[in-house]
Amino acid sequence: MIANKRIHIRKDCLVPVRYTYEGQHKTYYARMINYGDGGLCLKTRTPIEPGAKLELSLEGYSPKESTLGEFDRYPVAVCWTKQVPERGLPVYETGLKYRG
Secondary structure, eight states: OOOOOOSSOEEEEEEEEEEEETTOOOOEEEEEEEEESSEEEEEESSOOOTTOEEEEEETTOOGGGOSSOSOSOEEEEEEEEEEEOOTTSOEEEEEEEEOO
8 A cells, every 4th residue: 555645635626727837828728636735636638847836727716706715826836747547648647736
């Protein structure tokens, strides 16, 4: 059995998100598959390099219409990326930690 090294509990979800690389304007799309107090995990079609700094937005989120908080962009950093098998298409899971 592999030990779970996480400090914070993760909650499973399937939420569409958008992200941009820090200092850039091009938007990429992904699915958030879990989250917790320390970070979150995305599922993407392209790999994201560890160490990359991103700004993440929840798809369709409006701070005025939600109780999630005042932020519409969350600064995160990539900790790891791994390719996972899924119907013959390249799919990647990416672990992110909150920063800022």
